[in-house]
Amino acid sequence: MKIAGSAQLPFSPERTYDLMQDPVLLAKAIPGCEALQKTGDDEYSLKMKMVLASLSGAFDGKVRLTEPDRPNSFRMVVEGSGKIGFMKGDGLLRLTPKDGGTEVAYEGDAQIGGTMAAVGNRMIDMTARMLIKRFFEKLSAEPAA
Amino acid sequence: MATTVTNIEKLVGKRIRRKEDPRLITGTATYVEDIKLPGMHHAVIVRSPHGAANIKGVDISKAAALPGVAAVFTGADITGVGSVVCGADLPGLRKPVHHILAQSRVYYVGHPVAVVVATDRYIAADGADLVEVDYEVTQAVTDPEKALAEGAPAVHPEWPDNKAFVFLQKGGDMEKAFADAEVVVKQRITSQRLVPNAMETRGVVADWLQAEHSLTLFTSTQIPHLARTILAGQLGIDENRVRVVAPEVGGGFGSKLNVYAEEALMGFISRKIGKPVKWIESRRENFLVTIHGRGHVDYFEIAAKRDGTILGLKLKLIQDLGAYHQLLTPAIPTLSVLMMPGLYNFRNIDAEVIGTFTNCVPTDAYRGAGRPEATHGIERMVDLLAAELNMDPAVIRFKNFVQPDQFPFPTATGLNYDSGDYGATLQKALDTIGYDDLRKQQAAARLEGRLMGIGISTYGELCAFGPSPATPAGGWESATVRVEPSGKVTIHTGTSPHGQGQETSFAQLAADELGVSMDDIVVLHGDTSVIPYGIGTFGSRNTAVGGPALFYALQDIKEKVKKFGKMLLKSENVVFENGKCTCQVSGKEVTFQTIAGAAYRAMQLPPDTDPGLVATKFWEPSNFAFPFGAHIIVSEVDRETGQIEIKRYVAVDDIGNQLNPLLVEGQVHGGAAQGLGQALWEHGIYDDNGQLMTGEFMDYAMPRASMMPWVECSHTTTPSPVNPLGVKGVGEAGTIGSTPAMVNSVMDALMPLGIRHLDMPLTPEKVWKAINGAA
Amino acid sequence: MIANAFEYTAPQSLDEALGLIAGGAKPLSGGMSLIPMMKLRLAAPEHLVDLARLKELNYIREENGELHIGAAVTHYEVESSPLLLGKCPLLAETAAHIGDIQVRNMGTLGGSVAHADPASDYPAALQALEAGIVLRSAGGARTVSAKDFFIDTFTTALEPGEIVSEIVVPVEPGLTGTSYQKCKHQASGFAVVGIAVRARRENGVVSLIRVGVTGLSGSSYRAENVEAALQGVEPTGEAIRAAAGLVAHSVDASADMQASSEYRKHLASVYTAKAIHAALSRSA
Structure with missing residues (x-):
């Protein structure tokens, strides 16, 4: 499933870029993230718990940040699997200065499998949108420098 | 002595409500799920969440340790059980070994990997959650055209081109047809994957009796006898020690014309644990692991003269087979090829079928099985040709129909159409709907900018499967008529009706023949320990093949009744009518019931006659039967939203003689619902990784009663010469006829915008995009 | 399963x-x-x-110019209540669009509202009606407006320990017309878009208009831009069409296999216009 959109952050592209590479901040911003640990140059292990309406599930997975091109773009891959299924999001994030801040445009694919996929396409799309929105809201709340 | 001859009212041909209905609509019927046996265990199957993966390891320790879990089996534990059987054969067919549990690899989402058996279903499900499978995910391929491309991932590594077979069928002289052609129209047409979705999912109860070395297997199937033969072979049990029972079966539509891995698996488990075991398929599993239907990508080319005369048809058919062959998977597209010519009088065809493996659940027979795809193709092509030539779609059909004096009509694909008057059926449909006036209304609507469409489909189908040489496992059918000493009648049919209504229609037939009340007749089916071997229910064959078997068995009974009548009335001049033997001379009578008693009491027997009153017939048809019809749908497309409204639906079907027109109408309505489902709503969509994106009713749009138009049914009647009842078969007709009528109607509506073709399903967004793309 | x-x-x-x-x-x-x-x-x-069996949550009554509907009232009861059909037909009309008859016989108003599925039907009506949602916990009760209640996808103003106990709708004079127009998802029956409009026409101009939207995005909302465009304006076909065209403005529209974001936004404007026309035609 294609996922595309954009978010406006109140920082310079450089600051925005650095925030999104900071494992401590990522751990705070990724919705439901319970632990994020560096396991390689551009790779982190991830434990998250997703709660959405009555649905809840724990996921083990990883986050990878690749194709670095500070402050213009990078690729983020988040994947996780748990008892209720697995998910993978793979997107290219492009940063451009806009209105004194930075617009982050993202474009990529979201996949879902296992029992979780039985909730329906509509729910998956809405959930992905909401998780992305929450991620950027958390980041926006960081200090400007 | 004077006698009053009372002619009992004949029941055949009457609209009689189903004897089956009271138990069905009051929830008192017994389905597999209702069967409870002492000591019965429950199985839940662990299935692959991936479309393609290597299994690195399966850890069952936690599941096995759960209190209440009796056993956990993985692929390695399954020994001495044969693989899932494919009954179809084609030259050069590649048959992957289809283990009942995955071995080292999984090939589609839902592939069974392990099974947990416990004292109740909740514990079994808890146990299944505890089975840990380590998968190494590999690249899947789900689109058959992508699977055929260079460098595509191999579904089965041993066959990197993903081709299971290439099947060619040629008839006539295609080169000449295209050389003579004044116009050639080409179109790529798809028939999307559909999920059959019987109301009752599959289910199995297996009960091994060690002392008797026998297995009883209750399963929701359309083919209990074939299932017994196959399962006995798979499990290595003598066939006469396997009893298969199809209890009440809540719909099949072809999806239960199969023998699945779970049936052998439950037999294996019951034998291993020494207890009965039950497995009931969840709806989610039904979407993922019960066969799908259709799955075609077709490239058509039609050659014609400018006057509309069709010269020939070429087809390249890419069949999405899925990862394995189920019972008939590779055979289904060959049925499409057989029906390519439709009702038309052209003799040149050239078809290439490429059976393609994908990382999807197998496709197989789904109501119509190959014939809806073919009919949709030819009916779309005829409409496209008419548009190209600026001809009326009704006119071009009349011009090309096989004519009544041409029957029996040998087709370019080697069939022999039995009987028909195709023009009369279309004319009746046109008259019923008021075609000429509709075209005027349409012209006026178009001037107002409204998108009104009139779609015609004149379908033909081949059914009543079928002569034995044309089927993988015999095409005959059996029937036993057992008259009890009281004169009550028990009928055994080798067919396995599951909604078709033969408990009613066969009782009507027998009541008329024997002159007894329908209430005195019980029709039994579906239990191999009771019923003589039969082939089962599929391919619109119950009435057209099972019916004649019953008819001839009834004739034998009547002969024997007459012998007893002559003996009891002490006269040679005796007739058997209206449930009585009557002496034409004395007027003396003896009732059927009295004769039945005498036949069993056997105080005295007619010459060369045995006691008892039972007859069994196995009947072999000489040919298929070929029903046909004309369906016309009037629709209007909302320009603003792309939404389609069905204004009218007229169906004129010719299925030969009818035993019960109410049942016939029910079949047409139900068939039309499924056909419209394909045209407008349903689509089994896999993503590139092998996930079924429409794997539940939240995304898979099943037709509902509220979405259905009223289908105005009527008939013409051309009896089939193939069988003594003159019947043809109606189980699939509605599904075959409706789909192209609907699509042709929408395409006709969109014609002023220059839109030529859209693939099914015609979702509002697809139509809206086409309208906006065209604007 | x-x-x-x-x-x-x-x-x-x-x-x-x-x-x-x-x-x-x-x-x-x-x-x-x-x-x-x-x-x-x-x-x-x-x-x-x-909660569904609690009599304390099962009532529809009129008090002090307000309609009070208990959370455990089923969709069918909402759909068929003579009181609601007479005094708040929008809620009854909306309930009639939910799922199928079996769902409407089981599902409840409070359950649906608390669940806050972004494609459920009630939120559009509650937004347009400016309804109050009573939240109750062991510690007491509070009332939140529909606008403040629905926050995001499955996210509401409910705090842990709170339930939705009642919906409160003011009774309005007969001058107000309402309508709920829904494009049904062909599979699930949920709203691809659902638009509820409450409107009044006086002296040839729109004197009141409230537009509630569901299905289009992650949460239901009031289309205040549409309302502003029509307030005090003569509701010509052109004016309604132009106003309805604003409904999806700057909305992050949902997408699924049935309807892309682009198509959903288009449908939202079409159904908004339909709902406004229908509501005004019922405004006496």
Whole structure:
């Protein structure tokens, strides 16, 4: 499933870029993230718990940040699997200065499998949108420098 | 002595409500799920969440340790059980070994990997959650055209081109047809994957009796006898020690014309644990692991003269087979090829079928099985040709129909159409709907900018499967008529009706023949320990093949009744009518019931006659039967939203003689619902990784009663010469006829915008995009 | 399709229920959303408290110029209530669009509102009606406006321990016309878009208009830009079309296989225009 959109952050592209590479901040911003640990140059292990309406599930997975091109773009891959299924999001994030801040445009694919996929396409799309929105809201709340 | 001859009212041909209905609509019927046996265990199957993966390891320790879990089996534990059987054969067919549990690899989402058996279903499900499978995910391929491309991932590594077979069928002289052609129209047409979705999912109860070395297997199937033969072979049990029972079966539509891995698996488990075991398929599993239907990508080319005369048809058919062959998977597209010519009088065809493996659940027979795809193709092509030539779609059909004096009509694909008057059926449909006036209304609507469409489909189908040489496992059918000493009648049919209504229609037939009340007749089916071997229910064959078997068995009974009548009335001049033997001379009578008693009491027997009153017939048809019809749908497309409204639906079907027109109408309505489902709503969509994106009713749009138009049914009647009842078969007709009528109607509506073709399903967004793309 | 084990309580009183919920039990009402999730084992609550049987939550009455509807009232009861059909036809009309007859016989108003599925039907009507939603916990009750209640996808103003206990709708003079127009998802029956409009025409111009939107995005909302464009304006076809065209402006529209974001936005404007026309035609 294609996922595309954009978010406006109140920082310079450089600051925005650095925030999104900071494992401590990522751990705070990724919705439901319970632990994020560096396991390689551009790779982190991830434990998250997703709660959405009555649905809840724990996921083990990883986050990878690749194709670095500070402050213009990078690729983020988040994947996780748990008892209720697995998910993978793979997107290219492009940063451009806009209105004194930075617009982050993202474009990529979201996949879902296992029992979780039985909730329906509509729910998956809405959930992905909401998780992305929450991620950027958390980041926006960081200090400007 | 004077006698009053009372002619009992004949029941055949009457609209009689189903004897089956009271138990069905009051929830008192017994389905597999209702069967409870002492000591019965429950199985839940662990299935692959991936479309393609290597299994690195399966850890069952936690599941096995759960209190209440009796056993956990993985692929390695399954020994001495044969693989899932494919009954179809084609030259050069590649048959992957289809283990009942995955071995080292999984090939589609839902592939069974392990099974947990416990004292109740909740514990079994808890146990299944505890089975840990380590998968190494590999690249899947789900689109058959992508699977055929260079460098595509191999579904089965041993066959990197993903081709299971290439099947060619040629008839006539295609080169000449295209050389003579004044116009050639080409179109790529798809028939999307559909999920059959019987109301009752599959289910199995297996009960091994060690002392008797026998297995009883209750399963929701359309083919209990074939299932017994196959399962006995798979499990290595003598066939006469396997009893298969199809209890009440809540719909099949072809999806239960199969023998699945779970049936052998439950037999294996019951034998291993020494207890009965039950497995009931969840709806989610039904979407993922019960066969799908259709799955075609077709490239058509039609050659014609400018006057509309069709010269020939070429087809390249890419069949999405899925990862394995189920019972008939590779055979289904060959049925499409057989029906390519439709009702038309052209003799040149050239078809290439490429059976393609994908990382999807197998496709197989789904109501119509190959014939809806073919009919949709030819009916779309005829409409496209008419548009190209600026001809009326009704006119071009009349011009090309096989004519009544041409029957029996040998087709370019080697069939022999039995009987028909195709023009009369279309004319009746046109008259019923008021075609000429509709075209005027349409012209006026178009001037107002409204998108009104009139779609015609004149379908033909081949059914009543079928002569034995044309089927993988015999095409005959059996029937036993057992008259009890009281004169009550028990009928055994080798067919396995599951909604078709033969408990009613066969009782009507027998009541008329024997002159007894329908209430005195019980029709039994579906239990191999009771019923003589039969082939089962599929391919619109119950009435057209099972019916004649019953008819001839009834004739034998009547002969024997007459012998007893002559003996009891002490006269040679005796007739058997209206449930009585009557002496034409004395007027003396003896009732059927009295004769039945005498036949069993056997105080005295007619010459060369045995006691008892039972007859069994196995009947072999000489040919298929070929029903046909004309369906016309009037629709209007909302320009603003792309939404389609069905204004009218007229169906004129010719299925030969009818035993019960109410049942016939029910079949047409139900068939039309499924056909419209394909045209407008349903689509089994896999993503590139092998996930079924429409794997539940939240995304898979099943037709509902509220979405259905009223289908105005009527008939013409051309009896089939193939069988003594003159019947043809109606189980699939509605599904075959409706789909192209609907699509042709929408395409006709969109014609002023220059839109030529859209693939099914015609979702509002697809139509809206086409309208906006065209604007 | 077999749920995990769980405990089930059918409490005798609302207080007992709220006490159990305060202790962490999960409220169950009609179960139309929760039970399927449990059967798929995507939800595994340990303890369910059944609210649907509580008489204290099962009423529809008029008091002091307001309609009070208990949370355990079923969709069918909303759809068929003579009181609502007479005094708040929008809510009855909306309920009639929910699911199918079986769902409407089981599902409840409170359960649906609390669940806050972004494609459920009620939120559009409650937004247009400027309804109040009464939230109750062991500690007391508070009323939140529909606008403040629906926050995001499955996210509401409900705090832990709180349930939706009642919906309050002001009774309006007969001058107001309402309409709910829905494009049904062909598979699920949920709203691809659903538009509820409450409007009044006086002296040839629109004197009141409220537009509630569901299905289009992650949460229901009031289309205040549409309202502003028509307030005090003569409702010509052109004016309505132009105003309706604003409904999806700067909205992050949802997408699924049935309808892309682009198509959903288009449908939203078409259905908004339909709903405005229908509501105004019913404004006497």
